[in-house]
Amino acid sequence: MSHDGTSVLAIKAFREMGSEKVWDKSRIVIPFDHIVPANNETAATLQAEVRRWARAQGIENFYDCGHGICHQVFCEMGFALPGALVVGADSHSCTYGALGAFGTGVGATDMAEIYSRGRLWFRVPETICMRLEGTLGDMVSAKDLALFVVKEMGADGANYMSVEFVGGAVERLSISGRMTLCNMGVEMGAKAAIVPPDESVDAYLARRARRPYTHIHSDPGSYYREIEYDVSDIPPMIAAPYRVDNVHPVRDLAGIEVDQVFIGTCTNGRLEDLEMAARIVKGKRVKIRTLVIPASREIYLGALRSGVIETLVEAGAMIGPPGCGPCLGAHMGVLGDGEVCLSTSNRNFPGRMGRNGKVYLASPATAAATAITGKITDPRDV
Ligand SMILES: CC(C)[C@H](C(=O)O)[C@@H](O)C(=O)O
Ligand code: SF4
Numbered sequence: 001m002s003h004d005g006t007s008v009l010a011i012k013a014f015r016e017m018g019s020e021k022v023w024d025k026s027r028i029v030i031p032f033d034h035i036v037p038a039n040n041e042t043a044a045t046l047q048a049e050v051r052r053w054a055r056a057q058g059i060e061n062f063y064d065c066g067h068g069i070c071h072q073v074f075c076e077m078g079f080a081l082p083g084a085l086v087v088g089a090d091s092h093s094c095t096y097g098a099l100g101a102f103g104t105g106v107g108a109t110d111m112a113e114i115y116s117r118g119r120l121w122f123r124v125p126e127t128i129c130m131r132l133e134g135t136l137g138d139m140v141s142a143k144d145l146a147l148f149v150v151k152e153m154g155a156d157g158a159n160y161m162s163v164e165f166v167g168g169a170v171e172r173l174s175i176s177g178r179m180t181l182c183n184m185g186v187e188m189g190a191k192a193a194i195v196p197p198d199e200s201v202d203a204y205l206a207r208r209a210r211r212p213y214t215h216i217h218s219d220p221g222s223y224y225r226e227i228e229y230d231v232s233d234i235p236p237m238i239a240a241p242y243r244v245d246n247v248h249p250v251r252d253l254a255g256i257e258v259d260q261v262f263i264g265t266c267t268n269g270r271l272e273d274l275e276m277a278a279r280i281v282k283g284k285r286v287k288i289r290t291l292v293i294p295a296s297r298e299i300y301l302g303a304l305r306s307g308v309i310e311t312l313v314e315a316g317a318m319i320g321p322p323g324c325g326p327c328l329g330a331h332m333g334v335l336g337d338g339e340v341c342l343s344t345s346n347r348n349f350p351g352r353m354g355r356n357g358k359v360y361l362a363s364p365a366t367a368a369a370t371a372i373t374g375k376i377t378d379p380r381d382v
Contacts, residue, residue: 002089003032003070005090006089006108007111008049010115011049014115019112028114029073031070032047033322035047035330036321037065038065039332069324071179075208079210081210082197082201084101087114088104089107092183092266098201123160128161128163130229132145132229132231133168133231134230139378141363141365143344143363144236145177145231145234147238147361147362153245154188157189162191165182180267187244196218236378251378259335259336259340261289262343263317263344264294268345273364277312280372281311290315291325292318292319299322317371326343336357339358342360342362343361343367348360
């Protein structure tokens with residue numbers, strides 16, 4: 001998988017290697033998502049070049065602007081399967097672990113080697129087994145769980161490890177919630193993040209899987225390290241600038257003024273995320289700029305048909321076309337000097353959404369509660 005951003009560099013390296021034809025046009029997936037639709041001439045020209053190359057190579061799985069965020073599209077289209085080894089030219093390729101795949105991010109030159117020969121070299125990572133037991137509390141979701149885990153591990157606490165999430169609290173997560181959890185695996189340095197596949201994975205893949213698959217599970221005794229938490233008592237959590245592991249209970253930061261709320265991204269732009277936000281803002285008005293971007297067309301349609309989009313728009317939110325949007329500070333809704341954003345995304349390092357912006361990371365429920373009050377707000381307090 002490579003997207004509009006990284007395909008440009010991968011194609012350049014592919015050419016520099018002297019490669020002419022891709023190794024397998026049916027096994028390369030290219031979604032356009034990072035700057036969609038293109039925001040200026042430079043982006044438009046680069047995208048046109050990738051389109052031309054994909055057409056010339058006969059790439060069978062090309063998803064142009066409007067389909068959605070690469071990771072979401074990759075899962076919806078049935079490419080992420082239990083036991084599959086997937087490389088993506090994007091760090092959040094670990095998201096595919098929600099479906100039992102070993103998904104990992106690679107650089108653009110590595111991707112050029114995949115385009116050319118379908119091969120790469122890996123050191124097999126050790127596995128950390130993270131057991132999360134207990135029942136999540138009211139207004140506490142997969143994002144709070146992910147932030148809790150990142151806080152406990154630290155931003156480099158799982159460097160080059162494969163993190164396997166097990167236990168009751170994980171099994172009870174929807175596929176959407178598991179994607180949120182696995183998505184943040186790379187934020188603690190993990191090479192991959194995996195939830196052992198079960199029947200909810202089969203249900204999700206029933207009409208999607210591109211090929212037959214089998215469930216792959218860890219061998220007994222293969223864990224390098226085991227960690228267990230009871231997560232019944234974790235409150236809604238928030239990561240404050242400028243580190244993803246600078247995590248606090250939302251109530252500890254309540255009252256901080258916010259300029260913009262952003263609900264979307266490969267972390268939290270799925271239907272259940274938008275539904276949660278709609279439930280909270282229903283019949284109310286947002287007090288600050290609120291941007292909602294569904295992670296894919298499928299999600300957008302679901303939210304349109306169920307009335308979720310209507311509720312959000314009535315409350316004063318703006319809806320953007322499926323894609324990454326302002327997540328990486330490249331397109332739509334970037335921050336002005338010194339502005340504060342509460343985002344449902346996964347990164348808040350300096351400059352992430354604009355040179356001098358400050359980004360807080362939290363769940364869709366916390367984002368919606370904050371949109372209504374204009375200040376960081378625990379969703380249990382609205
Ligand atoms: C642009 C891309 C290479 C990058 C990534 O790999 O993660 C982006 O998606 C991000 O989230 O920062
Ligand atoms: S939504 Fe954000 S984190 Fe996800 S792929 Fe796009 S830019 Fe990267």
